[in-house]
Amino acid sequence: MTTDFRTPELDALAKAIIPAEHFKFSAETARDRFFNDTRMLDVKQRVHNHYRTNPQSMIDHMIANLGLTGSEDLLDLGCGNGFILEHLRPHLADGSITGLDIAPAVLEAARERMHGTATPCTWIEGSADDLSMLGDDTFDRVMANYMIHYVPDLDRCFTEVRRVMRPGGVFQLTTDRPDSMLEMYQVHFAALTAMGAPEDLFKATPKGRLSLDNGTDVLGKYFEEVGKVAWQDQLRFTDPEPFMHFYQVGHNHCCASSTPDDRLDADFFTELRNRVRAQVVAVIEKNGYFAVTKYTGSFLCQ
Template sequence: MAQTDFRTPALDALAARIIPREHFVFSTETARDKFFNDTRMLDVKQWVHNVFRTSPTSMVDHMVDNLALTGSEDLLDLGCGNGFILEHIRPHLADGSITGLDIAPAVLAAAKDRLNGTATPCRWIEGSADDLSMLDDNSFDRAMANYMIHYVPDLNRCFTEVRRVLRPGGLFMLTTDRPDSMLEMYDVHFAALEAMGAPKDLVKATPKGRLSLENGQEQLEPYFDEVRLISWQDQLRFTDPAPFMRFYEVGHNHCCASSEEREGVDGEFLSELRDRVRAQVQEAITSKGHFAVTKFTGSFLCQ
């Protein structure tokens, strides 16, 4: 089935107008101790992307196709999170093995519980993706890093290490977004911030701008002989503001506005921000029948 193209001149114009070039940057410690000290952020994102998508195939289906598994590969998942993606990939590795690595003990424990008792051997490692010193050279047929590379402190070391642990002919899949992915969410968010006279340093793009589909090729090419980009699109559609607001507040920390403590961004501020965003979403639902959030994403396949 052909993939729907959600990109339109109107969305391109909107992106050019509202998406800042500057992106948020967060430390590994912030990711470990705040974002992923439990699984709520991941749980909400995964639920929303599954229930409200319009594509008949999921992003995980797309990842499985990209990995081209035969069933006996040894797979390394960098930033495995709560194991949601691995749960779907595991049946394609009936005679292979899985190694999941993550910096956050809470989500790593959730991944271990999720795959507990499966016949595919699983190993779980607490650590950072830029230090794979516990892993042998040439020990994996596949490695992947999905929506997490922006948290890794040293990308040069990470890619050097991935190259080292991959076997000859092995494949590294790095999945991330375009800078204008989910731009409708950013549109209502930035409009609310502007109406509130919010601090200018809150008007930044997703932290995935550190390595996005726009700039990832040039960052990966020094480490791999071949880097191919396979793009993917989807559109989330909401007819009730409530699930979108969970996605916005919990899944994305108010588009990162509440990711770290800062002066003036308190409970009262965030409550008003949510009210203003919710009103815009409800207005779109009333006038158009749904509120759309367009996902422009994809994977770099590196060999």
């Protein structure tokens, strides 16, 4: 089984359909809209894991990158509902975990998920660009997985990570390439085009703010060494419904329904979904499955 899903056709498609401009989100939007419950995270985590074709999961990759010996003190910025921490915890049997998140609902879910485990856990509600409650040289590992695009002040965030990390520590920042999941954007943009939708909806993933493509330069200003570990996966759906759930709930219709917008009513989104579903069904009928190719990875900073 290959885990290199790139083809010349996919590369050409990426160039043709992924816009340079990306959506921009605030920490408040994350706290008050996306993560005021765990639904969005639950859908994404289940679908990414259930429909993947890379035998090594996203979490396996992240844990391997950290090179844990078992006794490290780890800080997870934007820890969400603790899904990653639950898998990582046995690798820190003699260490400690501190999870920080701006959204109380998901932080509470993380606390519940980890309750009763032997690794000491501390939960902090706050923004990743203000770590003033944490001392200098406190952590051996710091992670920021799929969350940095929400952080208001990146300069302060990376300066703070540097301060709280012990010498010899590792900061892992996981994000996507802007063209990750391009097949989802392809059917989405095709549907928007057919509907004559407003121009400003044609934007790339918000992760474009600090992506696998531009992150080395940004992080190089704060850390002496910046390595990159990239991996790919391909989600394959033989039934359109789980994909539609992923598209609608997990990705807010590729961000088209992420902010309140008077121009876009319920009928707009019903038609959008119907048009997207019809394309997905046609691909499944032709190829046997609908593929969503992921280009993702981590920066490892020291």
